[in-house]
Amino acid sequence: MTTILRTVADLRTEVRAWKAQGKTVGVVPTMGALHDGHLSLARRARAECDRVIVTIFVNPMQFNNPEDLKKYPRTEEADAALLRSVGVELIFAPAPEEVYPEGFSTTVSVAGVSEPLEGKMRPGHFDGVATVVTKLFGMTMADRGYFGQKDWQQLQVVQKLVRDLNLPITIVGCETIREPDGLAMSSRNVRLTDAGRRIAPVFYAAITAAAEDIRAGQSDRMAIREAAVTMRDAGFERVEYIELRDAETLLPSHDPTRPRRMLAAAWLDGVRLIDNIPV
Numbered sequence: 001m002t003t004i005l006r007t008v009a010d011l012r013t014e015v016r017a018w019k020a021q022g023k024t025v026g027v028v029p030t031m032g033a034l035h036d037g038h039l040s041l042a043r044r045a046r047a048e049c050d051r052v053i054v055t056i057f058v059n060p061m062q063f064n065n066p067e068d069l070k071k072y073p074r075t076e077e078a079d080a081a082l083l084r085s086v087g088v089e090l091i092f093a094p095a096p097e098e099v100y101p102e103g104f105s106t107t108v109s110v111a112g113v114s115e116p117l118e119g120k121m122r123p124g125h126f127d128g129v130a131t132v133v134t135k136l137f138g139m140t141m142a143d144r145g146y147f148g149q150k151d152w153q154q155l156q157v158v159q160k161l162v163r164d165l166n167l168p169i170t171i172v173g174c175e176t177i178r179e180p181d182g183l184a185m186s187s188r189n190v191r192l193t194d195a196g197r198r199i200a201p202v203f204y205a206a207i208t209a210a211a212e213d214i215r216a217g218q219s220d221r222m223a224i225r226e227a228a229v230t231m232r233d234a235g236f237e238r239v240e241y242i243e244l245r246d247a248e249t250l251l252p253s254h255d256p257t258r259p260r261r262m263l264a265a266a267w268l269d270g271v272r273l274i275d276n277i278p279v
């Protein structure tokens with residue numbers, strides 16, 4: 001059975017009872033509109049923890065664009081059915097007032113890793129993510145937290161905040177789940193037109209080709225420029241960034257002995273898509 005709870009008090013009562021029985025608890029934070037990417041996180045949590053909580057909360061604090069917040073897909077009934085099929089015990093779906101009651105005034109801000117790339121393009125976004133994730137960890141008292149590599153920078157921000165604040169939770173980064181044509185699954189993909197959906201796989205193909213060229217010895221700058229041209233020629237309105245970075249700090253990296261990551265963001269059909277791959 002999958003229970004839906006809406007208040008922190010009810011959630012705490014349930015989790016305290018589990019903990020008293022010595023059960024381990026996994027949490028999968030989401031904003032809903034669930035797809036196979038989310039479900040892969042829930043399945044991994046299911047395999048590794050005695051009890052699984054999926055949180056569904058479209059967090060206003062992390063949206064720097066009010067239109068994006070308004071248009072964010074909300075499909076709670078379908079989400080609950082999917083989570084039931086995975087065997088998730090509890091859905092925590094609070095109202096904004098429950099998470100941010102009158103007078104709420106704390107911000108968690110992770111300096112450094114939050115600043116480039118998504119942080120630069122979406123000012124305030126990672127403060128919103130770091131604050132809500134810290135709250136969700138406190139509310140759920142989970143032992144393990146599951147996050148997708150699709151949001152690579154977010155995963156690094158969360159790992160850093162857990163280390164810096166000594167939070168008693170282990171973060172598990174899960175592989176990006178893709179459509180058969182390579183497009184990374186994302187809740188925002190439903191906003192693409194049919195024509196846009198046909199163009200979208202060029203994103204992953206272009207950054208994959210660039211990563212291969214860099215590994216084969218081509219200059220970073222040249223390989224990245226070619227990827228951007230390929231995407232624009234295919235019909236992407238705008239390539240916001242394609243960057244090769246240190247996989248953990250996200251600082252520019254020209255040291256091939258350290259793990260590196262290519263991260264990118266681009267607009268198609270007025271929808272902002274992101275993706276990343278190891279190099």
Ligand SMILES: Nc1ncnc2c1ncn2[C@@H]1O[C@H](COP(=O)(O)OP(=O)(O)OP(=O)(O)O)[C@@H](O)[C@H]1O
Pocket residue numbers: 029030031032036037038040041146147148149150151174175176177178184185186187188189
């Ligand atoms: N394709 C995917 N593969 C693996 N994990 C994913 C995938 N898509 C999302 N996730 C992870 O699921 C969690 C919740 O993400 P979120 O609810 O924002 O979904 P989303 O599809 O990324 O939506 P958005 O359109 O906001 O990017 C995050 O940890 C995210 O990294």
Ligand SMILES: CC(C)(CO)[C@@H](O)C(=O)[O-]
Pocket residue numbers: 029030031057059062129132133151154
């Ligand atoms: C982690 C998260 C649920 C926090 O709101 C969100 O940023 C997301 O869905 O990736």
Ligand code: BAL
Pocket residue numbers: 062151154
């Ligand atoms: N998937 C990361 C959350 C966001 O785009 O707001």
